[in-house]
Amino acid sequence: MPPSTALGRSRGLALSILCAMQLMIILDGTIVTVALPTIQNGLGFSQSGLSWVVNSYLIAFAGLLLLSGRLGDLIGTKKVFLSGLTVFTVASLLCGLANTSELLVAGRFLQGVGAALASAVVLGMIVGLYPEPGDQARAMGIYSFVSAGGASVGLIAGGVITDALGWHWVFLINLPIGVVALVLGLREPAAQPGIGLGAGADAIGAVLVTAGLSLGVLTISQISENRFSGGELALYGAVAVALLGAFVWRQATAGRPLLALRIFRSREIAGANLAVVLVFAAGFGFQFLNALYLQRVLGFDSLRTGLAFLPAPVVIGTMSLFFTAKLTGRFGTRRVLLTGLLFLGGGLLLLSRAPVDGDYWVDVAPTLVIQGFGMGLTVPSVIMRAMSGAAPQDAGPASGLNNTAQQAGAAVGLAVLATLATSHSNSLLHQGRPRVEALRDGYGLAFVFAAGFVFLAWCVTFFVLRDPEEAAPAGAPAAAADPATANAPV
Numbered sequence: 001m002p003p004s005t006a007l008g009r010s011r012g013l014a015l016s017i018l019c020a021m022q023l024m025i026i027l028d029g030t031i032v033t034v035a036l037p038t039i040q041n042g043l044g045f046s047q048s049g050l051s052w053v054v055n056s057y058l059i060a061f062a063g064l065l066l067l068s069g070r071l072g073d074l075i076g077t078k079k080v081f082l083s084g085l086t087v088f089t090v091a092s093l094l095c096g097l098a099n100t101s102e103l104l105v106a107g108r109f110l111q112g113v114g115a116a117l118a119s120a121v122v123l124g125m126i127v128g129l130y131p132e133p134g135d136q137a138r139a140m141g142i143y144s145f146v147s148a149g150g151a152s153v154g155l156i157a158g159g160v161i162t163d164a165l166g167w168h169w170v171f172l173i174n175l176p177i178g179v180v181a182l183v184l185g186l187r188e189p190a191a192q193p194g195i196g197l198g199a200g201a202d203a204i205g206a207v208l209v210t211a212g213l214s215l216g217v218l219t220i221s222q223i224s225e226n227r228f229s230g231g232e233l234a235l236y237g238a239v240a241v242a243l244l245g246a247f248v249w250r251q252a253t254a255g256r257p258l259l260a261l262r263i264f265r266s267r268e269i270a271g272a273n274l275a276v277v278l279v280f281a282a283g284f285g286f287q288f289l290n291a292l293y294l295q296r297v298l299g300f301d302s303l304r305t306g307l308a309f310l311p312a313p314v315v316i317g318t319m320s321l322f323f324t325a326k327l328t329g330r331f332g333t334r335r336v337l338l339t340g341l342l343f344l345g346g347g348l349l350l351l352s353r354a355p356v357d358g359d360y361w362v363d364v365a366p367t368l369v370i371q372g373f374g375m376g377l378t379v380p381s382v383i384m385r386a387m388s389g390a391a392p393q394d395a396g397p398a399s400g401l402n403n404t405a406q407q408a409g410a411a412v413g414l415a416v417l418a419t420l421a422t423s424h425s426n427s428l429l430h431q432g433r434p435r436v437e438a439l440r441d442g443y444g445l446a447f448v449f450a451a452g453f454v455f456l457a458w459c460v461t462f463f464v465l466r467d468p469e470e471a472a473p474a475g476a477p478a479a480a481a482d483p484a485t486a487n488a489p490v
Helices: 003-043 052-075 077-097 101-129 133-164 174-185 203-221 230-253 261-265 267-297 302-309 311-331 333-352 360-388 392-430 435-463
Strands: none
Touching: 003 052, 003 077, 003 101, 003 133, 003 174, 003 267, 003 302, 052 077, 052 101, 052 203, 052 267, 052 392, 077 101, 077 174, 101 133, 101 392, 133 302, 203 230, 203 392, 230 261, 261 267, 261 392, 267 302, 267 333, 267 360, 267 392, 267 435, 302 311, 302 360, 311 333, 311 360, 333 360, 333 435, 360 392, 392 435
C-alpha cells in the first residue's frame, strides 16, 4: 500500500474517532432534552430541580474547559482526549443506572468533566492531523456537519428510545459508541507530545471558577423552591460572587493563568463574548422550556416532542453550512449578526404567545423555523466575531474563553429562565388557576425574558462591536478588522 494511501486511511480513521466523540456530546444534549419530562416523573424532580439534569453537565463543562486545554498542552492532546472519552463513557453508564435524582445529577456532572477534557483538544487534534489548508477545511466541514446532523438525529432518537426503552437508555446508548471509539483511539490518533507538567497548570483557578458557577446557579435555582430563607440565598450568592472574583484575581496574579486577562482589553473580544453569553442563555433556556411546554401543556409524548423540534436544527444546519458564510463574506459579521438576532428574538416572542390549546403547525412550527433561521445566522457570526479580535498569540485563550462563555451562558440562562417559569407558575397556582394554564403562562413569561436576553445581545452588537472601517487601525485596510469580509468580492 502506498504510504500516502496508508496515511490517508489512518487520518480518516482518526477523524472518525474525533467526530464520534463530538457526536456523543451532541446526541447527549438533544436526547436528554426530549427525555426531561419522563426523567422528572421517574425520579421525582421539581421543575426547577429538573434543570440540574442539564446544568450539572454545563457547569462542569464550562468550569473545566480552560484547564482541559492547558492539560492538552502539558501532557499531550491524545492523552487528554482519550481520558475525556473514557470519563464520558463511564459517566454515561452511571447515568443510565441512576435510580435517584442525586445519582443522576452526579453522573451528569461527571459527563461534563469528560466532555470538557475531550472537546478542549479536538479542534487542535484536527489541525494537527490536517495541516494543509484544503484538507483542514474539508475536515472541519465534516466535523461541523456531524455537529449539525447530530442535533437532528438526537431529537428523533431521544423520542424513539424514551418511548420504546425508557429514559435510562438515552444515556446507555453512548456505551457502544464510546467503547468502539476508545478501542480504536488507543491505537490510531497521532500522539502530539506535551511540554510536560513542569510547565504548570492553574488547578486552583479551575476549582474557583467551577465552584463559583455551581454555587451561583444553585442559588438562582433555589429561589422558587422555598428551601432556604432570603438571607441564606443572599449569603450563597455573595459567596458565589466572591469565588468568581477570586478566580479573576487569580488569573491576574498567577504566573501561568488559565485565562490571560489581557485579551479583555480588546473591545471586540469582550463585547462579542458578552453577546455569546446572552445568545446561549436564551437558546438553552428555550430548548429546555419548550420541551416541557410541548409535553406538559400540549400533551405530546417523547417521540412527538423530538419530531416537533426538528425544524429548528434542520434550518440551523442548512443556514450554517450553506448560507451564513456567503452572507458574512458579502455583508460582514456585524450586519449578519444583527439580522440573526432580530429573527431569533422575534421567534421567541411569537412562541411566548402560544396558547394552552395551541396547534403545533400554527403556534409552534413557524416560530421554530424563524428561530432556526436566526440561530443559523447568529451563532457562526458571533463566534467569528469573538475570534476576529484576537492577536495571533492570543488565539488559544480567545478560543477557550469563547467555549467557556457558551457553556457558562447556557448554565446561568437556563437557571434564570427555569426559575422564572417555576415562580410564576407557582404564584398562579396559589391564586387558583388551573395547572395547565399556570404552566403555560410560566413558560410564556420565560420565553419573553429569553427574548430580552437576545435584545441585550443586539444592543451589545450594535453599540459595542464596530464596523470594519471603524475597527481598523489608522492607515490599515478597513476589511482587515473583519476576516469574513477580507476576501469578499467587491
